[in-house]
Amino acid sequence: MNDKIEITPVLIESLIFTFRDEQVMLDRDLAEIYQVEVKRLNKQVKRNIERFPNVFKFQLTDK
Template structure:
């Protein structure tokens, strides 16, 4: 494996570890995106608020108090550490929209990487769904065959 491929895998792994499922939606949090983009979280939030019309609810939402507490308990963040404000969560479309308001070279490169990871996740999910459908079909066939096999043994 080439050094470039290894670096890409490591970067994709870092991004993948920052994708959470909240409200049955795959999202990334403002603080994680800010780190990846090399900006302060408050700067990212400020830019989003200035351009809020670009971020409908299916692109970005603010975590509820309960979701925020649940996330903190899952990630092991102490109550005195991290942000005191509830994070913004960005869907794949929200992350794509961020590229229109954060235009640094780093932000553009990171955005491309994030979108590629989301695309791979979607492809894996579709493959997984196809496998489950095929397994269900096989299970139905085996159940039908097992009755036939049972009848053969009875006849024998």
């Protein structure tokens, strides 16, 4: 996590996937960009859930 990475538009575009006709970024990629652990990123989302409308997030399940 301590390795500095250069954030470029090309990098961001390479981390965007189309899933169920929606453009998405994975939590692991966002965590890398923000240089935090994935569990810390997810914890902050849960703590500040009102700042993340449902259209901004979803979690995959086994179903």
